[in-house]
Amino acid sequence: MAARLRAFFPYLIALILWEVAGQLDLVASGALPAPSEIWARFWLDRADYPRHVWATLQASGAGFVLGNAIAVLAGLLFVLLPATARVARGLNIAIFALPPIAIAPILALTLEGMTPRIVLAALGVYFVTMQATVTGLSQFDSRTADLVRAYGGTRASVLRFVQLRGALPAILSGFRVAAPNAVLGAILAEFGGGGRWGLGAYLLGSLGRGEPARLWGIGLTATLIAGLSYAVFAAISARVMGASRAVTLNPAAAPSATGAPGGLWLGLASLILPFLVWWGFLVALRVPDMLGKTPWDVFHYLFLADGAAQAQGRLLAALAETLPITGLGLAAGLSVAFALSVSSHLSPGFTRAFLPFALVTQTMPLVALTPLLVLILGRGTAVTLWITISVTFFPAYVMITQGLAQVPRAALELPRAYGASPWRELRLVAIPASVPWVFAAIRTTVPRALLGVMIAEWLATGRGLGNLLNQSRGYMDFSMIWTVAVVSVLLSVGFYQMAQGVERMVLRRMGGA
Amino acid sequence: MTAPAGIALSGLCKTFASHGQKVEALRDVSLNCPAGSFTALIGPSGCGKSTILRAALGLEPLDSGRVEIGGQAPQAATRAGVTGVAFQDAALLPWRTVAQNIALPLEVLGRAVGPEQGRIRDLIALVGLQGRETALPGELSGGMRQRVAIARALVSAPQVLFLDEPFGALDQILRRQMNIELQRIWAETGVTTLLVTHGIDEAVFLADRVAIMQAGPGRIVEVVEIPFARPRAASLFSDPEFHHQCDHIAGVLHGG
Ligand SMILES: Nc1ncnc2c1ncn2[C@@H]1O[C@H](COP(=O)(O)OP(=O)(O)OP(=O)(O)O)[C@@H](O)[C@H]1O
Ligand SMILES: [Mg+2]
Numbered sequence: 001m002a003a004r005l006r007a008f009f010p011y012l013i014a015l016i017l018w019e020v021a022g023q024l025d026l027v028a029s030g031a032l033p034a035p036s037e038i039w040a041r042f043w044l045d046r047a048d049y050p051r052h053v054w055a056t057l058q059a060s061g062a063g064f065v066l067g068n069a070i071a072v073l074a075g076l077l078f079v080l081l082p083a084t085a086r087v088a089r090g091l092n093i094a095i096f097a098l099p100p101i102a103i104a105p106i107l108a109l110t111l112e113g114m115t116p117r118i119v120l121a122a123l124g125v126y127f128v129t130m131q132a133t134v135t136g137l138s139q140f141d142s143r144t145a146d147l148v149r150a151y152g153g154t155r156a157s158v159l160r161f162v163q164l165r166g167a168l169p170a171i172l173s174g175f176r177v178a179a180p181n182a183v184l185g186a187i188l189a190e191f192g193g194g195g196r197w198g199l200g201a202y203l204l205g206s207l208g209r210g211e212p213a214r215l216w217g218i219g220l221t222a223t224l225i226a227g228l229s230y231a232v233f234a235a236i237s238a239r240v241m242g243a244s245r246a247v248t249l250n251p252a253a254a255p256s257a258t259g260a261p262g263g264l265w266l267g268l269a270s271l272i273l274p275f276l277v278w279w280g281f282l283v284a285l286r287v288p289d290m291l292g293k294t295p296w297d298v299f300h301y302l303f304l305a306d307g308a309a310q311a312q313g314r315l316l317a318a319l320a321e322t323l324p325i326t327g328l329g330l331a332a333g334l335s336v337a338f339a340l341s342v343s344s345h346l347s348p349g350f351t352r353a354f355l356p357f358a359l360v361t362q363t364m365p366l367v368a369l370t371p372l373l374v375l376i377l378g379r380g381t382a383v384t385l386w387i388t389i390s391v392t393f394f395p396a397y398v399m400i401t402q403g404l405a406q407v408p409r410a411a412l413e414l415p416r417a418y419g420a421s422p423w424r425e426l427r428l429v430a431i432p433a434s435v436p437w438v439f440a441a442i443r444t445t446v447p448r449a450l451l452g453v454m455i456a457e458w459l460a461t462g463r464g465l466g467n468l469l470n471q472s473r474g475y476m477d478f479s480m481i482w483t484v485a486v487v488s489v490l491l492s493v494g495f496y497q498m499a500q501g502v503e504r505m506v507l508r509r510m511g512g513a
Numbered sequence: 514m515t516a517p518a519g520i521a522l523s524g525l526c527k528t529f530a531s532h533g534q535k536v537e538a539l540r541d542v543s544l545n546c547p548a549g550s551f552t553a554l555i556g557p558s559g560c561g562k563s564t565i566l567r568a569a570l571g572l573e574p575l576d577s578g579r580v581e582i583g584g585q586a587p588q589a590a591t592r593a594g595v596t597g598v599a600f601q602d603a604a605l606l607p608w609r610t611v612a613q614n615i616a617l618p619l620e621v622l623g624r625a626v627g628p629e630q631g632r633i634r635d636l637i638a639l640v641g642l643q644g645r646e647t648a649l650p651g652e653l654s655g656g657m658r659q660r661v662a663i664a665r666a667l668v669s670a671p672q673v674l675f676l677d678e679p680f681g682a683l684d685q686i687l688r689r690q691m692n693i694e695l696q697r698i699w700a701e702t703g704v705t706t707l708l709v710t711h712g713i714d715e716a717v718f719l720a721d722r723v724a725i726m727q728a729g730p731g732r733i734v735e736v737v738e739i740p741f742a743r744p745r746a747a748s749l750f751s752d753p754e755f756h757h758q759c760d761h762i763a764g765v766l767h768g769g
Contacts, residue, residue: 143604150570150600151621151669152592161621165608 010353032376033213038220041213048202053221055197056186059114060225063121064182068175071126075133075171080159083266085134090270090493091277096127097447097492099454100185102469102485104192110287117189117198124185125178128395131444132174136167170402172237177398179229184366187222207371215372223364274489293482301479311480314468315487322453322464323491325381329388330449334442336389337396345404345426358397361390366452370459384456391452396441403437439503446499447492454488517672517703518583518595520546525568525578527561537730538564542578544724544733549703553716553723555762561731562709563601566675569707570598582673590673594622597671599679601709603658605650611637611661612646618669629668636664639694641687655682663691667698674699674706680715689747692718700744713759713766718745725765735765 015035020026022034033041042049078085100120107116137159145158153161190200203218275295282292293301302311340358343350361369366387377383404426415425457466465484472480527539538561546552554562567573569580571587582590590596597618605614615633616626626633637646640660650658659682666674680688692715699706699719710716716723723737739758741749749755 141604143600143602144606146567146572147598147600147604147617148621149572150591150596150598151594151618152588153621157621161617162606165606 014357032372033216037213038216041211042217042221045214045217049221051197052199052202053225055195055201056183056190056199056222057225059117059189059198060121060182060186060229062114063118063123063186064125064179064229066118067122067125067182068129068178070122071129071174071178072133072171074126075130075137078130078134079137079163080155086266087269087273091273092127092130093447093493093496094274094489095123096444097450097489097496098123099451099469099485099488100124100188101192101451101455101458101466102481102488104189105473106291106481106485107189108193109291110281110285116193117186117195120189121182121185124181128178128181128444129171129174131440132170132177133167135440136170136174137163139170140166169237169240172233172240173398173402176230176233176237177395179233180226183222183226183229188366212372212375219364219369219372223360227360291478293479295486297479298482298486302483311483314480315483318463318465318468318484319487322450322457322466325384325464326388326449326453329385329453330392330446332385333389333392333445333449334396337393337400337441337445338438340393340397341400341404342426344401358394361394366391366455366459370456374460379461381461383460384453387456387460388449388452391448391455392445395448396445399437399441399444400434403434436507439499439506443496443499443503446495450488450492450495517548517705518585518590519548519550519705520544520552520569520673520707521579521581522565522569523579525565525580526576527564527568527573527578528576539568539575539578540730540732542731542733544736546705546707548583548705551699551706551719551721552708553720554707554709554726555711555713555716555723555766556726556731557728557766558711560726560728562726563677564731566598566600566677566707566709569675570596592622594618594624594669595671596673596675597666597669597704598675599659599662599666599677601677601681603650603655603662605658605661607650610647610649611642611653614650614661615665615668618665622669624669633664633668636667639667640664640691656684656687659683660691670702672704674704676706677709678711679708681711688712688715689750693747695719696744713762714750714755717755717758717762718749723762725762727768737762737765 018032019034019036022032022037026032074088078088100123104116104120107119111119140158140163144162148158148161187198187200187203190198191204192200195201199218199222203215206214206218279294281287282294285292302308302315305311340354344354369390370383370387373383373386377386411429415428420428453464454466454469457464458470459466461467465488469481469484471477472484522542522544525539525542527537529536529538542561542565544552544554544565554565556562564573568575568578569582569587570591571580580587583595585593585595587596606617609617612633615636616629619626619629634646637643640663642657642660642664645653645657650661653661659679663676663679666676666679680691683691695706696719698704708716708719717739720739723739724733725735725737726732727734737758741755
């Protein structure tokens, strides 16, 4: 009992410090209101919340179910028919790298009612779960698969008896990361897409009022929803993991990147498919020419039209500002993630104390967090870095930790049996065994880093690609909106490919792949 | 049960290539196990014993050579439920209980598990795991997991049994007990058995014939006929003639 109480101590102290700082207006002259002030404001606004919360829950719930259903089916398809994975590769990466902030207005103009919110929530969920499904399904114990085949089992029986159930922990951990994403996607769409109800809409309506306490109230409510959704799947996956950890080291299969580069034709198809989908989307929904730009329109705008040189100049200037800070933020975010994973592996108590704080920074919608951070950190480089770290470190942390946790007991205990210290044990077994996951983490956080920088630029610093997007929105310069969206996707894909190239090289040197 | 099937391996060749290195695991391996016979395969670690077993089950693509089980190609035989196997690693599904793991071959073969519950219970008792039916593999010791794998190999009432070091993780006393149980099952069912083992005494005690392998390249260097009458009792282990056989095999293994 006493130990339980002591576990709450750090939170109590943090809360008291926050209260004091808020009451005395210590942080940026009142940008950080005290918890009691936030609560008082929340109580005054209590009649507003239910409808907003309900709208957000509906959109994110529908998006979560839809996105995950598609993701699991797609993952299955990709594993069963590797050729489809290669063809869909470009599309997958493009979906992953799609900056929600850039397409929210486009979706709001082209789709109706709740649909843009559901679509954005589903898009936020798809890639994480799809990749988790592929990883989980390809990461089975080859010996048990041999056993099934030794009784005449077909590909389908291996899938049924070994792979599906074996993939469950990975899929659930995908859901766990995806759940807050759905909430954030829905809120972002509410924020960028108009509409009356939803926490994002509420936030947008409250932004101009100079009411930090209400912004915090909304932000914390959103955080609570996202955090609870994470906690539910964390609990489920902890239960499933307990039973299914392999007893000895699985000699085969490490998670591989989605779809190896295949033949020339598959590669070409993979390049063309995203553009086909883009074009098909415009045609199918009969988007007016003024709003919807085809791939050709964007090319024309950037290279052939009258103002092409000027458009290029603005784009390049923006890129020169965005790229360096993205690299820096990414490196910082990954370092934080790795340090955290390692320390939580060495001392689980630390994780228990730290994780809730991490979750708060993670699930706080950026659009709500950024205005508050600006008040505290100013509009300089610091705010961009902070935001970039906060969007990258958590998914990386989850992945690397999962890698460390999946090291089979027997392998982990071997160095311990020789009296190895925890640090040595980590260096000998856990780190090498989790290398594939570290690289998977790098691959998946690269596009997020760019997204974080763009959101910071949009809402805070007024520089770079994010700002260009925001300005173009203001001027109704639809060509530039599309151009920035496309360029940011292409950049993300480029970074992703680079990370994967390095991954392959290192794995080959380690004798893994 | 239908008449037991035999195993015919002829001219198996297999070279593994990985990381630019070539390992000639099998060179021209031929072995004929008549229906109902008991053959032991013995040889130094890494000489290709497991590879032979995997090839016989159609799991390892061969460079050349032929495998026939009861006159059928291995894939056809396994699909028909002719074979049973216990691999060197227990290879249990970590989320299935002991009883469910034992039932796995039945499910893969598309047979009903319900009517076989009694048989599964008997097999669990046979390997001494009564009371642990609902335990998960992670809760068992290495030897217990291996015993689950043995029970699983027998559950489909196979006509041909492949056992790869099935008793490796058991203590000497339990090992002897299991040897005698295995002999009884073999005598009762007439199942053609190919047993890979590192234990010379185990091989001599159980087998009609012991095939001795050498490594680099993996090949069978001698097949020794074991003449002792059946059923063989535990007292055979202290018989001078038994030791004579063991010494001969040890000599061949050491390259004598
Ligand atoms: N998948 C594989 N890839 C590369 N080499 C392999 C593979 N499987 C087996 N080998 C090699 O083939 C040789 C024979 O291996 P095998 O597992 O058949 O040996 P074994 O006789 O069963 O040894 P042990 O008694 O230790 O189980 C070894 O040199 C091994 O390194
Ligand atoms: Mg072996």
